[in-house]
Amino acid sequence: MACTRPPSAPRSAISNVNETSVFLEWIPPADTGGRKDVSYYIACKKCNSHSGLCEACGGHVRYLPQQTGLKNTSVMMVDLLAHTNYTFEIEAVNGVSDQNPGARQFVSVNVTTNQAxxxxxxxxxxxxxxxxxxxxxxxxxxxxxxxxxxxxxxxxxxxxxxxxxxxxxxxxxxxxxxxxxxxxxxxxxxxxxxxxxxxxxxxxxxxxxxxLAASRDQSQIPIIVVSVTVGVILLAVVIGFLLSGSCCDHGCGWASSLRAVAYPxxxxxxxxxxxxxxxxxxxxxxxxxxxxxxxVRTYIDPHTYEDPNQAVHEFAKEIEASCITIERVIGAGEFGEVCSGRLKLQGKREFPVAIKTLKVGYTEKQRRDFLGEASIMGQFDHPNIIHLEGVVTKSKPVMIVTEYMENGSLDTFLKKNDGQFTVIQLVGMLRGIASGMKYLSDMGYVHRDLAARNILINSNLVCKVSDFGLSRVLEDDPEAAYTTRGGKIPIRWTAPEAIAFRKFTSASDVWSYGIVMWEVMSYGERPYWEMTNQDVIKAVEEGYRLPSPMDCPAALYQLMLDCWQKDRNSRPKFDEIVSMLDKLIRNPSSLKTLVNASSRVSNLLVEHSPVGSGAYRSVGEWLEAIKMGRYTEIFMENGYSSMDAVAQVTLEDLRRLGVTLVGHQKKIMNSLQEMKVQLVNGMVPL
CATH class of the missing domain: 2.60.40.10 (Immunoglobulins)
Known part of the structure; x- marks a missing residue:
């Protein structure tokens, strides 16, 4: 036999940071050393960002399931310190690793834990x-x-x-x-x-x-005094309430004085x-x-304040304009520009921020609406809610200053990185969003416009709920549509009862969260594709639900369907969603079962006729329309010469045809799926 040797280093290690927990996943080594007894060891080092020196993490860190002798290619570290740089070294070992005189072979991952x-x-x-x-x-x-x-x-x-x-x-x-x-x-x-x-x-x-023991007579004195006092107070309360009806009509007078005695x-x-x-x-x-x-604190609606400025200054810190440096414009808001810049507060280091500005020539109502979002945001304090640094109201331009999220909006980020993340990373994003929504729900706040476009993501892939200017979204967002009761709401993300009766609750936010799950797992695909808003309303009311994204774990798709229950009382609560996602992250094997490709559409749509050629006159025309014309010749050579034949294509067929790029597979399968969806009740016959 050939001599065996230590294995090479594990490959392609990735991390997912969740507050003070880190989940690591990797691919086994290319060379196992000719042995089958490969296991893994995790070394943890805590690093100083200024000196660059690292030291062992110590015994307070817990490893799930364990630090040494790991057979799985994943591990979770918990009880780490917040806002701390860590380096994790993943080493593959086998029965002869101890005999190796050479250097250790490992793959390292650097992470920074979040606020906790x-x-x-x-x-x-x-x-x-x-x-x-x-x-x-x-x-x-x-x-x-x-x-x-x-x-x-x-x-x-x-x-x-x-x-x-x-x-x-x-x-x-x-x-x-x-x-x-x-x-x-x-x-x-x-x-x-x-x-x-x-x-x-x-x-x-x-x-x-x-x-302490006391004479019977003495012990009764305090009881008598208390009884008399309570009696007087109760009498005052009764008289006060009896007179309260006339008080507001005729002036509070002596009745108010009496109440003041009872409740000073x-x-x-x-x-x-x-x-x-x-x-x-x-x-x-x-x-x-x-x-x-x-x-938990309770959310206070800023609109209950007679003076909106009072709400702004109660919930948001005033920042001197001289502390802010605007560097570049990164977008446009309804009220003005959105910029990136730097904030330097006294006694603190300068750090990056995002700055929303109010354009010149604003009306008082526009100013009130603009600062209303800050009055809402300033009440929230959670690692998965966008953090408000403060406002500038005493000079022009009026500004709202928030933390800076390097990767921008979640939907755009996912589209740019189509197919680039593991399922665990995507679930980590969803877990962060759910945690933020749980916090808002506990506060008594209903978001009403939860969508991937309103989630921001930073360089550590931490997702944060943002955009609390609801009235602006409802009135001016292109995703909105008029309802029969007036006003605009984002139809594709909104629960049926909210569309029909404007009944917005945490349960309707849960429905929207299910749509966000679908957006994340489909890498920013548009919900319901090109169906019109009216077609979406009709289809959902008749029981249609979005089919599973491609390669989506069955457990996640089932959670989506639970969020889309017609009876809002049957939908899970956000704390249940967080708990369920935590279980999936701790047990990655539960994410390996995928939704059956053949049932992705058929189990959701009503019976329909085969796809015809009414929409596209040829297979080539269809492929050109979705910018996949390069595959026309391959389809034709393999017998897919009609749209009826193309309608039966599966993911395995695409791989057999040589369509190996994940992005191309998704584009073709989603196009076919969209055509089938449009056949629901003959909404858009092909």
Missing amino acids: APSPVSSVKKGKITKNSISLSWQEPDRPNGIILEYEIKYFEKDQETSYTIIKSKETTITADGLKPGSAYVFQIRARTAAGYGGFSRRFEFETSPV SLTWRCGYSKAKQDPEEEKMHFHNGHIKLPG
């Missing part, structure tokens, strides 16, 4: 405890992943979890007061950075001190509710309100 929420608080210590209060302290999370902005402390009486209290603190200590004597309370703490909240800590249980912290106004509490009121609310509160 902090890790959970791991330990909480009790301090002073009285019969009505518990003081606590804790350590900063092991992995803060940024500057801790505040902590959120959730606590409730044991076995009373449905009624809890939230306290917010910028320090690592708090005192919870107003508790019951001799009672057990459960505490959980989580930290927040610019990336959002981390997970809650495990539950910590502490007990207040019991009530509230400002009463006739027929008006404040859009947002004052910060101090919010603080009081969090410290003393024993009510069920959501863990």
